[in-house]
Amino acid sequence: MGSPRSQAEETIKRFLSRANKDADVTAETSLFADGVGLDSLEIAELSSMLEDDLGDDPFSVGIMATTVGDILDYYSAEEQPSA
Amino acid sequence: MIELLRTAAAERGEQPAVVSPRGATTFAELLTRAEAVAANLVARGVGRLAILDDDPAQVMALLAGSALAGAEACVYPLAASDEAVAEYRERFDHDHLVTTRSGLVDAGATATADLLVDHGEPVPATAPDDASLMCMTTGTTGAPKAARHLWSRVLLTTRRIRPVDDQMWLLAYGLNQFGGLQILIHVVAAQTTLAAAETFQPRDGLAAMRRWGVTHASGTPTFWRFLLIEMDSDGGDVPPLRQITMGGEAVPPALLQRVADRFPTARVSQIYGANEFGQNVSVRDGVAGLPVSMLQEGGDVVFKVVDGELWVRSRASMLGYYGQPPIDADAWRATGDLVEIVDDRIEFRGRASEVINVGGVKVHPLPVEDRIGQIPGVALVRVFGRPNAMVGAIVAVEVVPESGHDTEEIDAAIRAACADLPPASRPRSIRFVETMGTTGNKLTRGGTS
Numbered sequence: 001m002g003s004p005r006s007q008a009e010e011t012i013k014r015f016l017s018r019a020n021k022d023a024d025v026t027a028e029t030s031l032f033a034d035g036v037g038l039d040s041l042e043i044a045e046l047s048s049m050l051e052d053d054l055g056d057d058p059f060s061v062g063i064m065a066t067t068v069g070d071i072l073d074y075y076s077a078e079e080q081p082s083a
Numbered sequence: 084m085i086e087l088l089r090t091a092a093a094e095r096g097e098q099p100a101v102v103s104p105r106g107a108t109t110f111a112e113l114l115t116r117a118e119a120v121a122a123n124l125v126a127r128g129v130g131r132l133a134i135l136d137d138d139p140a141q142v143m144a145l146l147a148g149s150a151l152a153g154a155e156a157c158v159y160p161l162a163a164s165d166e167a168v169a170e171y172r173e174r175f176d177h178d179h180l181v182t183t184r185s186g187l188v189d190a191g192a193t194a195t196a197d198l199l200v201d202h203g204e205p206v207p208a209t210a211p212d213d214a215s216l217m218c219m220t221t222g223t224t225g226a227p228k229a230a231r232h233l234w235s236r237v238l239l240t241t242r243r244i245r246p247v248d249d250q251m252w253l254l255a256y257g258l259n260q261f262g263g264l265q266i267l268i269h270v271v272a273a274q275t276t277l278a279a280a281e282t283f284q285p286r287d288g289l290a291a292m293r294r295w296g297v298t299h300a301s302g303t304p305t306f307w308r309f310l311l312i313e314m315d316s317d318g319g320d321v322p323p324l325r326q327i328t329m330g331g332e333a334v335p336p337a338l339l340q341r342v343a344d345r346f347p348t349a350r351v352s353q354i355y356g357a358n359e360f361g362q363n364v365s366v367r368d369g370v371a372g373l374p375v376s377m378l379q380e381g382g383d384v385v386f387k388v389v390d391g392e393l394w395v396r397s398r399a400s401m402l403g404y405y406g407q408p409p410i411d412a413d414a415w416r417a418t419g420d421l422v423e424i425v426d427d428r429i430e431f432r433g434r435a436s437e438v439i440n441v442g443g444v445k446v447h448p449l450p451v452e453d454r455i456g457q458i459p460g461v462a463l464v465r466v467f468g469r470p471n472a473m474v475g476a477i478v479a480v481e482v483v484p485e486s487g488h489d490t491e492e493i494d495a496a497i498r499a500a501c502a503d504l505p506p507a508s509r510p511r512s513i514r515f516v517e518t519m520g521t522t523g524n525k526l527t528r529g530g531t532s
Contacts, residue, residue, distance in 0.1 A: 039506075040442060041441070041442070041474060041477070041506050041507065041511065044474045045477065045511035045512070047471060047472065047473055048469060048471060048479075048511060048512045049512075052512070060471075061472075062472070
């Protein structure tokens with residue numbers, strides 16, 4: 001099993017593919033109109049998929065991720081050992 | 084109730100009133116026990132009592148005896164833990180509990196056996212006109228309440244019931260449920276026999292149908308869904324039922340058809356009723372929903388639609404919930420069932436408490452559930468609101484797949500089947516599970532869970 005960040009990347013691509021969106025994304029790709037063009041319900045669906053696959057997700061804790069990288073960074077931060 | 088039992092005992096005393104894994108109880112035996120219960124309750128000055136007993140024949144005797152004594156009985160659900168029983172007793176002010184549960188007897192409750200025995204006390208001649216009982220709600224949307232009923236109103240339906248021969252009714256509801264009480268009353272009034280399974284689970288119900296040659300069975304749609312799965316799974320004989328009745332939850336058209344197909348010898352009908360309005364109406368045309376003719380005045384139960392919700396006025400209405408102000412029997416009451424009139428039919432859209440608020444858009448789960456229920460490979464489906472930080476809630480689906488079906492294919496079929504729904508109504512979370520939780524053989528949905 002990969003790191004949470006790589007799992008999250010896999011979940012995002014699986015979601016985009018199923019939603020008939022371009023799954024060829026980078027960390028800089030916007031989730032909204034200037035990128036893959038998700039609407040609020042699609043963001044909600046992605047949020048629930050991330051929660052199912054990884055146990056939590058950035059949107060549920062109040063982080064308004066606007067790019068693919070914002071989501072991946074959330075899981076990277078989780079990997080950092082606490083001080 | 085006691086009059087019905089006395090008539091049945093006089094006309095068919097040696098006929099079994101109840102058959103169960105514990106044995107058979109005749110109408111004559113039932114009457115003897117009920118009269119002993121009444122005599123003992125009066126002698127002990129018991130005016131209200133709770134009943135927790137796993138033997139349906141004993142519960143029947145306790146209920147009939149309580150009615151004769153003028154004592155208000157309330158049957159507790161068998162699934163209740165000792166802690167839940169203590170909570171119910173406190174909430175409903177039940178000083179007296181009659182039970183077969185030894186731990187509770189040790190703690191001061193009355194053993195059922197003690198009440199069923201003739202201690203030589205005088206038997207009351209007739210039941211008081213204002214004899215009442217309490218029937219708990221299933222509590223699918225919160226803590227159970229207890230509806231207080233007059234026996235005289237609950238028994239109004241028996242005016243239309245005549246004694247019949249050669250019928251065996253399955254008890255697929257707990258006797259704590261209004262549906263179970265209705266079956267019990269019907270069996271005594273029709274002087275027929277009640278078959279009680281080991282439990283109220285569909286698997287045991289199916290076994291009881293085969294063991295005792297059940298001819299008539301009434302259960303919730305959830306009960307029938309699970310029963311079909313059990314039948315498909317064990318590959319055993321299809322019970323030769325003559326009458327199948329569904330009620331207690333909205334009945335999806337697809338399920339009506341599925342049940343009719345699997346039980347070709349049975350007439351399939353729906354009942355619509357509720358603990359609160361004290362009676363059921365029966366629909367026998369095999370079409371889901373109620374005919375709009377039921378909106379016309381007349382009869383013991385009348386309906387109207389107010390802002391998409393079904394309202395009812397019933398001559399058999401409850402007196403009110405225990406601990407709350409009494410209600411006017413002539414008053415209209417909201418049922419909590421959301422409906423839509425389509426052509427000549429009142430179609431059910433779900434419970435008001437089950438509406439999912441998706442970003443301010445109200446989504447009814449039943450139409451979505453009905454679409455998904457027709458997809459090959461879907462054995463059971465539950466649609467509910469899943470909390471979501473972005474839009475409040477999303478439409479979520481849980482599916483029990485039939486064995487041998489690929490879940491990815493079912494997932495894709497669900498999305499395809501719902502693709503033309505408004506965006507807020509489309510399932511955004513699909514999960515496959517091994518089984519589903521029920522309360523009183525009703526599917527647990529809730530607005531969000």
